[in-house]
Amino acid sequence: MKLEEAKQEFIQSWGILGSQWGINRTMAQVHALLMISGKPLSTDQIMDELSISRGNANMNIRELMNWELVEKVIVAGDRKEYFNAEKDVWKVATRIMYQRKKKELDPMLKVLDRIGNIDGDRRNADIKAFTETIHNIQTFAAQAEKTLDTVIRAEENWFWGSFMKLFK
Amino acid sequence: MKLEEAKQEFIQSWGILGSQWGINRTMAQVHALLMISGKPLSTDQIMDELSISRGNANMNIRELMNWELVEKVIVAGDRKEYFNAEKDVWKVATRIMYQRKKKELDPMLKVLDRIGNIDGDRRNADIKAFTETIHNIQTFAAQAEKTLDTVIRAEENWFWGSFMKLFK
DNA sequence: ATTAATTTTCATTTATTATTGAAAATTCAG
DNA sequence: CTGAATTTTCAATAATAAATGAAAATTAAT
Numbered sequence: 469m470k471l472e473e474a475k476q477e478f479i480q481s482w483g484i485l486g487s488q489w490g491i492n493r494t495m496a497q498v499h500a501l502l503m504i505s506g507k508p509l510s511t512d513q514i515m516d517e518l519s520i521s522r523g524n525a526n527m528n529i530r531e532l533m534n535w536e537l538v539e540k541v542i543v544a545g546d547r548k549e550y551f552n553a554e555k556d557v558w559k560v561a562t563r564i565m566y567q568r569k570k571k572e573l574d575p576m577l578k579v580l581d582r583i584g585n586i587d588g589d590r591r592n593a594d595i596k597a598f599t600e601t602i603h604n605i606q607t608f609a610a611q612a613e614k615t616l617d618t619v620i621r622a623e624e625n626w627f628w629g630s631f632m633k634l635f636k
Numbered sequence: 637m638k639l640e641e642a643k644q645e646f647i648q649s650w651g652i653l654g655s656q657w658g659i660n661r662t663m664a665q666v667h668a669l670l671m672i673s674g675k676p677l678s679t680d681q682i683m684d685e686l687s688i689s690r691g692n693a694n695m696n697i698r699e700l701m702n703w704e705l706v707e708k709v710i711v712a713g714d715r716k717e718y719f720n721a722e723k724d725v726w727k728v729a730t731r732i733m734y735q736r737k738k739k740e741l742d743p744m745l746k747v748l749d750r751i752g753n754i755d756g757d758r759r760n761a762d763i764k765a766f767t768e769t770i771h772n773i774q775t776f777a778a779q780a781e782k783t784l785d786t787v788i789r790a791e792e793n794w795f796w797g798s799f800m801k802l803f804k
Numbered sequence: 805a806t807t808a809a810t811t812t813t814c815a816t817t818t819a820t821t822a823t824t825g826a827a828a829a830t831t832c833a834g
Numbered sequence: 835c836t837g838a839a840t841t842t843t844c845a846a847t848a849a850t851a852a853a854t855g856a857a858a859a860t861t862a863a864t
Contacts, residue, residue: 492851492852493852494853520853520854521853521854521855522854523853523854523855523856524852524853524854527852527853547861547862547863
């Protein structure tokens with residue numbers, strides 16, 4: 469398969485995948501483009517490759533930098549800014565998980581803390597169902613959080629690293 | 637806190653969380669409502685609690701049944717259908733992961749298989765960057781898949797279960 | 805300091821996604 | 835069967851999210 473064709477297919481698929489998971493399609497496409505690029509790209513190059521406006525490119529590049537998936541690269545003797553994506557897929561995955569947890573899961577967990585204690589008789593089926601579900605979500609989230617922390621540290625953890633291999 | 641107020645807050649938060657992750661807000665709200673309900677609810681009760689139309693309620697209930705998160709309950713002597721949600725949060729999480737993998741990740745991986753082999757010189761920086769990124773995503777996905785399978789089987793797996801406790 | 809290059813902002817427009825509600829289809833009790 | 839209750843469908847509408855593009859702000863070379 470020709471590179472140009474394959475690149476376009478990858479960018480489109482990554483965009484669709486992102487949009488299915490609540491990530492702006494263009495942001496996912498910019499990310500895809502930078503991940504498969506052999507060198508950093510300028511805003512104009514990104515606009516051109518993806519046929520998007522300057523404003524759109526700028527906003528999504530900046531958001532990718534917030535997520536720590538893309539970094540600015542200074543090229544000596546060039547006024548323009550260039551952008552480079554993290555290419556280690558493991559780092560990409562853990563950073564996305566970390567950011568989404570912080571921005572989306574944690575606010576939910578704060579709500580659960582606030583609403584977990586209900587006035588009234590605990591024998592009441594409705595109160596029981598509510599309280600137990602809230603509590604179970606909290607317990608699950610706490611476990612998931614520990615696991616995420618462990619996974620994020622896995623690269624620097626010889627034990628987890630070699631243990632994981634057992635499950636491959 | 638009063639039960640009714642707490643229920644509403646939970647339903648709203650769960651809806652927001654869902655929409656951030658690419659799940660129809662109403663579908664998440666119906667799911668929330670059924671998870672915290674002490675008893676199965678009819679379509680009319682769901683419409684009433686969430687102030688939504690019949691069509692909307694029907695579509696989202698059906699989608700939740702597709703996801704195997706909600707089941708139909710027949711009440712003797714009642715023409716109406718009632719609905720009940722899976723309340724085990726662990727099962728809820730693994731079912732969601734399994735369904736989303738099947739419907740969203742797998743199609744992406746099929747694309748990667750198709751576009752992974754590129755014509756041309758492998759020394760070329762662009763071809764190299766592309767090929768390596770695709771391959772790394774495939775490798776990562778294969779690992780994640782194994783892990784998900786293991787996790788899904790964890791309930792019936794004494795070893796994983798007790799091992800996980802070490803990381804709590 | 806001037807100004808040309810570049811980046812950022814944001815009101816307006818466009819595209820996408822979700823909801824409604826009424827008609828059609830289905831179900832089931834008598 | 836009949837018809838009332840219930841569920842399902844889907845074209846039309848509404849709500850939400852994303853993209854544009856030109857003006858404003860910033861940057862840096864001379």
